[in-house]
Amino acid sequence: MREISRRQAILGLGAFASLALTACGSDSETPAKATDAANKAGSMAGYGVGQQFKATEPLSFDVLYNNHSFYPNKADWLFWQELTKRTNVTLKPVEVPLSDYEKKRSLLIASGDAPLIIPKTYHPQEEAFVASGAILPVSDYFNLMPNFQDKVAKWQLQPELNSIMQSDGKIYLLPGLHEAAWADYSFAVRTDILEKLKIEVPKTLDDFYNMLKAMKAEYPDLYPMTDRWGVPTPGGNLIKLIAQAYGTKGGWEYQHATWDAAQGKFAYTGAMPQYKQALEYLNKLVKEKLLDPESFTQQDEAAKQKFISGKSFVISTNAQTLINDYRGPLTENNKDAKIVKIPVPIGPAGEVKVASRLENGIMISKKATENKNFVAMMQFIDWLWYSDAGLEFAKWGVEGTTYTKEGDKYKLADDVDYVGLNPGAPKHLQKDFGFGNGVFAYGGPTKLLQSTFSDEEMEFQNVMNARKQWPVEPAAPLSEEERDQVSLWETPLKDHVTQNTLKFILGERDLGEWDAYVKELESKNSTQYVNLVNGAHERFKKAHGG
Amino acid sequence: MVTTHDMTRGYRVFQWFNGVILTLVVVVTLYPFVNILARSFSSQAAISAGEVNLIPKGFNLTTYKIVASDPMFWTNYRNTVVYTVVATVIAMVMTTCYAYVLSKKHLKGRKFLVGVAVFTMFFSGGLIPNYVLISGLGLKNSIWAIVLPNAISVFNLLVMKAFFESLPQDLEEAAAIDGLNTYGILWKIVLPLSKAVIATMILFYAVSFWNSWFAAFLYMNESDLFPVTVYLRNLIAGATGADSFGAAAAEVTQAGANIQAVTIVLTVLPILVIYPFVQRYFVSGVMLGAVKG
Numbered sequence: 001m002r003e004i005s006r007r008q009a010i011l012g013l014g015a016f017a018s019l020a021l022t023a024c025g026s027d028s029e030t031p032a033k034a035t036d037a038a039n040k041a042g043s044m045a046g047y048g049v050g051q052q053f054k055a056t057e058p059l060s061f062d063v064l065y066n067n068h069s070f071y072p073n074k075a076d077w078l079f080w081q082e083l084t085k086r087t088n089v090t091l092k093p094v095e096v097p098l099s100d101y102e103k104k105r106s107l108l109i110a111s112g113d114a115p116l117i118i119p120k121t122y123h124p125q126e127e128a129f130v131a132s133g134a135i136l137p138v139s140d141y142f143n144l145m146p147n148f149q150d151k152v153a154k155w156q157l158q159p160e161l162n163s164i165m166q167s168d169g170k171i172y173l174l175p176g177l178h179e180a181a182w183a184d185y186s187f188a189v190r191t192d193i194l195e196k197l198k199i200e201v202p203k204t205l206d207d208f209y210n211m212l213k214a215m216k217a218e219y220p221d222l223y224p225m226t227d228r229w230g231v232p233t234p235g236g237n238l239i240k241l242i243a244q245a246y247g248t249k250g251g252w253e254y255q256h257a258t259w260d261a262a263q264g265k266f267a268y269t270g271a272m273p274q275y276k277q278a279l280e281y282l283n284k285l286v287k288e289k290l291l292d293p294e295s296f297t298q299q300d301e302a303a304k305q306k307f308i309s310g311k312s313f314v315i316s317t318n319a320q321t322l323i324n325d326y327r328g329p330l331t332e333n334n335k336d337a338k339i340v341k342i343p344v345p346i347g348p349a350g351e352v353k354v355a356s357r358l359e360n361g362i363m364i365s366k367k368a369t370e371n372k373n374f375v376a377m378m379q380f381i382d383w384l385w386y387s388d389a390g391l392e393f394a395k396w397g398v399e400g401t402t403y404t405k406e407g408d409k410y411k412l413a414d415d416v417d418y419v420g421l422n423p424g425a426p427k428h429l430q431k432d433f434g435f436g437n438g439v440f441a442y443g444g445p446t447k448l449l450q451s452t453f454s455d456e457e458m459e460f461q462n463v464m465n466a467r468k469q470w471p472v473e474p475a476a477p478l479s480e481e482e483r484d485q486v487s488l489w490e491t492p493l494k495d496h497v498t499q500n501t502l503k504f505i506l507g508e509r510d511l512g513e514w515d516a517y518v519k520e521l522e523s524k525n526s527t528q529y530v531n532l533v534n535g536a537h538e539r540f541k542k543a544h545g546g
Numbered sequence: 547m548v549t550t551h552d553m554t555r556g557y558r559v560f561q562w563f564n565g566v567i568l569t570l571v572v573v574v575t576l577y578p579f580v581n582i583l584a585r586s587f588s589s590q591a592a593i594s595a596g597e598v599n600l601i602p603k604g605f606n607l608t609t610y611k612i613v614a615s616d617p618m619f620w621t622n623y624r625n626t627v628v629y630t631v632v633a634t635v636i637a638m639v640m641t642t643c644y645a646y647v648l649s650k651k652h653l654k655g656r657k658f659l660v661g662v663a664v665f666t667m668f669f670s671g672g673l674i675p676n677y678v679l680i681s682g683l684g685l686k687n688s689i690w691a692i693v694l695p696n697a698i699s700v701f702n703l704l705v706m707k708a709f710f711e712s713l714p715q716d717l718e719e720a721a722a723i724d725g726l727n728t729y730g731i732l733w734k735i736v737l738p739l740s741k742a743v744i745a746t747m748i749l750f751y752a753v754s755f756w757n758s759w760f761a762a763f764l765y766m767n768e769s770d771l772f773p774v775t776v777y778l779r780n781l782i783a784g785a786t787g788a789d790s791f792g793a794a795a796a797e798v799t800q801a802g803a804n805i806q807a808v809t810i811v812l813t814v815l816p817i818l819v820i821y822p823f824v825q826r827y828f829v830s831g832v833m834l835g836a837v838k839g
Contacts, residue, residue: 067780095767095769096763097769097780099776099779099783104763104764107673107677110674111681112678301596306596308594308595329590329591333591
């Protein structure tokens, strides 16, 4: 006890100190000219799209490295060796356990000790560091990154980029880029039960409801659906997908202001009529005992156990958990059990695919501009994370050693396994070679993304990709003072929305009280919040014509 | 001891309740250990289906072999042993010296010295200044970053000080008359009389260093310098990481529940084995420090 409380005290003080540090020191320095001869050492003069980057002299850069417990870093990985061979650049990883990556990243940046390259940053995490001036406004240096610019133009990603822009009109995060939005999360359903009940795989929310109802009729003693991913965000995936079907945001995706295309402005998400409809739907499931009320509070382990032991038939999933968590153990317990990841059920919002084309990305330490190899470093990042050759290398490795390629088809070497493509092979692409590493390999062309998908997953993807992409929300970057202001409003609002979302779903509060609930939100400044965001949006439109 | 004839009815009822409640406490505290132990010998499928409680299901030793075959686990395990031993030795020397000095009532500025120590219990420089300090001293990525900043625990210091104060003053005076200097008195008279408190302090320090991970996480940049606690923490987070990253973490691959269980068992085992042997000192040690004679 004593130890814990002391540590907490230290952490608390640390958080306070980091606040203090970020609060002072926001003097806007003019960025060093990218074309200065002083920071061009080792760079390539005519570096462009489709070209192999190779530094003109051996260089090395520190990189913050998110060390995954499934494939912990090894210094002798082929990835590191081959990278140096191809680019003349040695990356020196500062290893941080994935369990506490964000904590250490904040500490290193606040103490001025951060490596130059800081990957695995999820927007809007970079915003915490913008005010302190510790990280580089990378958008000033896009001209050094031909592949990045090429992909943004070719895949028309400017609206997405605008959405992560700060109020100064600059971008502080180099996001991963997807050619097409990629939907992965949905629900796993026991198809052997469907066959027995003679019902089709559900397409719409109504079908989904009818399916659960039919299951309940056959198995009245159990909840047909009990869900995981309820901690720490209640209904992380479930509320998210249902809210999407009604055209709003919830669960993991909850954001305070959501673009209402019909009104042409932002609305407060938790007070939107669409949000209410989503809650009504979920409330109906709970009321008719189709959905286990524990879904929103239980640990994943408990939900998994119920599904695997046949006490429930529907659960949230993605492509990996379908195979790793459910199918193996389930069929071991019950030979006849069959499961499939169903296409996300469609609601009033129509046949849409809601997913971002931006991935997590890279922050660059401001110190980098003082480095004489700055230009070479930006070219290197451009090659490894954004060129076709770099993306392919990071994901698949070295042709002839880890994989072979015929036309567009990638094939793993016979003795190498990766995401279960070559089960039983003695070596592993991630563990033994360092490729397919979440720090370096993400985003890129759809062909590359899908190159590791199973036929089953491709079927899901084809259904999802035939749907219309949900439009990107217009940009509304807040100024520093505005962000301070909304951060004061956000916590009470979020708490109130989360609490009442659960109460409405579980029937502890009657949905007839919706208007009272909206009034409560207004008393917690939801209207001011939305006005602020709409103001920021108007300002952005004036400045950038977006 | 209470003999049979003076056991009143009320006392017997009390004894009975006492026994029941303590047994319940034992069950509650023991259950997680037994459960983890059972999981470590069970198959992944049985764990996933929630069938493992107290008895392993799908008994196998494969998981132990898998964990034992990871060289990083053993590197980190060795680090934990080295860090714990070195840190405990340093902490014992520093704490004993400081506590002994503070126990002398005639020491000038004693109050100030106690105050300095107690001050750090309530105020600290904070995470970032601490980090900047350690990094400025060039201790990063070395064992010193772990063993030096935590060398004196004020709580332990005060317990030891109280214990030393409880030793009879006359004993030391007699030793002084017989010609021993200060260090001689400490080494030949005081310490041999303080075995109980020393054993207790060693246990306190060793357990806290064995379990600690935060300092290593802060100051180490290479995974072969981490203690096994960081390894374990990362392993467990790897299994639950998908949740906190939400929609974006598609590449997350999970470590099996049985692998986690095995790692936990191997990590807590030494402490579990040592504890019963040191525990008899433990009770008397703390009590001696607490009540001054």
